[in-house]
Amino acid sequence: MACAHRGHALALTPGPDFDTVAGLVPAHPDQMPSDKAPQSASPSFVVCRDGDPVPDSLKGAMAAIGNFDGVHRGHQHLIRLAADSGRPGAVITFEPHPRAFFQPDRPLFRLTPEPVKLAVLARLGLAGVFVRRFGRELAAQTAEEFVDILERDLQISGVVIGYDFHFGRGREGNPARMKELCAARGLHCLVAPAVTEASEPVSSSAIRAALEAGDIALANRLLGYRWFGRGEVLHGDKRGRVLGYPTANIRLPEDSRLRHGVYAVRASVQGKPVDGVASFGRRPTFDNGAPLLEVHLFDFTGDLYGQVLDVEFVGWIRGEERFDGIEALIERMDRDSDEARSMLATDQTRSMIG
Structure with a gap:
């Protein structure tokens, strides 16, 4: 061989x-x-x-x-x-x-x-x-x-x-x-x-602890680059599209203990960086199911189903929340997107994807 x-x-x-x-x-x-x-x-x-x-x-x-x-x-x-x-x-x-x-x-x-x-x-x-x-x-x-x-x-x-x-x-x-x-x-x-x-000491255990706490800034500082997850884009229920936030849905490894919440992210799509915002968790407003990474890419149109996507985590925005209605959820998603864009515009951490 x-x-x-x-x-x-x-x-x-x-x-x-x-x-x-x-x-x-x-x-x-x-x-x-x-x-x-x-x-x-x-x-x-x-x-x-x-x-x-x-x-x-x-x-x-x-x-x-x-x-x-x-x-x-x-x-x-x-x-x-x-x-x-x-x-x-x-x-x-x-x-x-x-x-x-x-x-x-x-x-x-x-x-x-x-x-x-x-x-x-x-x-x-x-x-x-x-x-x-x-x-x-x-x-x-x-x-x-x-x-x-x-x-x-x-x-x-x-x-x-x-x-x-x-x-x-x-x-x-x-x-x-x-x-x-x-x-x-x-x-x-x-x-x-x-x-x-x-x-x-910089250690793998310290980085795991930072990710479990949602402290992306510390994790990335210890790594020396943006931590990223990799997974195949799966078909979902298309609910994000109805809300005006279509998502690429990815299952992280079962052993992932990343804190549930919303993050500023950057994905590599066909070798090019695309900014976005992502939610990782059980979707408590809807089905409270198995943990899923739902990535909304800004200013992007295209079919990603079946593709393997690398998604960098740039910053922590907030924890996972349950909303009383769709309007409250959309309003919060709008603010999440604004915060993500602001983080992404200023982040200078080294990238290991693309």
């Missing part, structure tokens, strides 16, 4: 023993680029899964290792160190998320399900990603076996990890052990410094 080419698409305190690779001086996280424009996916980005032959473009890669749920600012710092090492930059990540293996009865709110994670990684200047299946076999590997596979099967030249990175059976390996095992095999090992926000 050949590797797939994709044409489209920790928060840490300063770690011990900061190595340099090929003269690379690790940049401080605050020195990372602040470009707000959408970043295009690399047409040569390669996805390699277990059993795939390693392509020449990834041989000798410097690889950042982690789950990378969210691909947030801390993750991006590790990735930048790998990409700027003078060698092909890569990521080694795991699917499904290890927590799904160890705690299957506790659904995890994934910030970036696998397709979304790969789409974001493809925009970060990497040669590609190794996706390792996380299951019983990988969970049982010792720390030494884990590093043996990095060298033998993935043919990398070194790794970038966070100071709190653990690996191997029972989390037996830590950064000091990784450095020791890498040195014995002639591999480089970088331990990345902290990325913090208000003196707290």
Whole structure:
């Protein structure tokens, strides 16, 4: 099986023993680029899964290792160190998320399900990603076996990890052990410094908490880009069209714990950004059904049914409400739209779609 080419698409305190690779001086996280424009996916980005032959473009890669749920600012710092090492930059990540293996009865709110994670990684200047299946076999590997596979099967030249990175059976390996095992095999090992926000580590759990609270501004600040959901546009009851607000209806993943309410959004439609306003929730004024993302796109006409839409969340407007009548609902929707337009006109957060 050949590797797939994709044409489209920790928060840490300063770690011990900061190595340099090929003269690379690790940049401080605050020195990372602040470009707000959408970043295009690399047409040569390669996805390699277990059993795939390693392509020449990834041989000798410097690889950042982690789950990378969210691909947030801390993750991006590790990735930048790998990409700027003078060698092909890569990521080694795991699917499904290890927590799904160890705690299957506790659904995890994934910030970036696998397709979304790969789409974001493809925009970060990497040669590609190794996706390792996380299951019983990988969970049982010792720390030494884990590093043996990095060298033998993935043919990398070194790794970038966070100071709190653990690996191997029972989390037996830590950064000091990784450095020791890498040195014995002639591999480089970088331990990345902290990325913090208000003196707290940037973390996937902090971003999940922000989204659950509807704090889009904080979530996007921690991510370093606008958080977005992806889904197929479904047929609905056409009620929005009757109200003068036709919507593209999308089911977010079942594990999504985004706060129910109304948001300013921006969608990618055939590669072009389109502003809008969206409601996520159970529609209490009508049927109080299963959570649904209903996206009204401003100044747009067209048939989106069956298309897969990326929808960025730009700002929080209000919580989910029940209205006594249609007129009150429409009046509130008019105000929501005005607020959304105002937010969208001033937001400068980086985009990862389109």
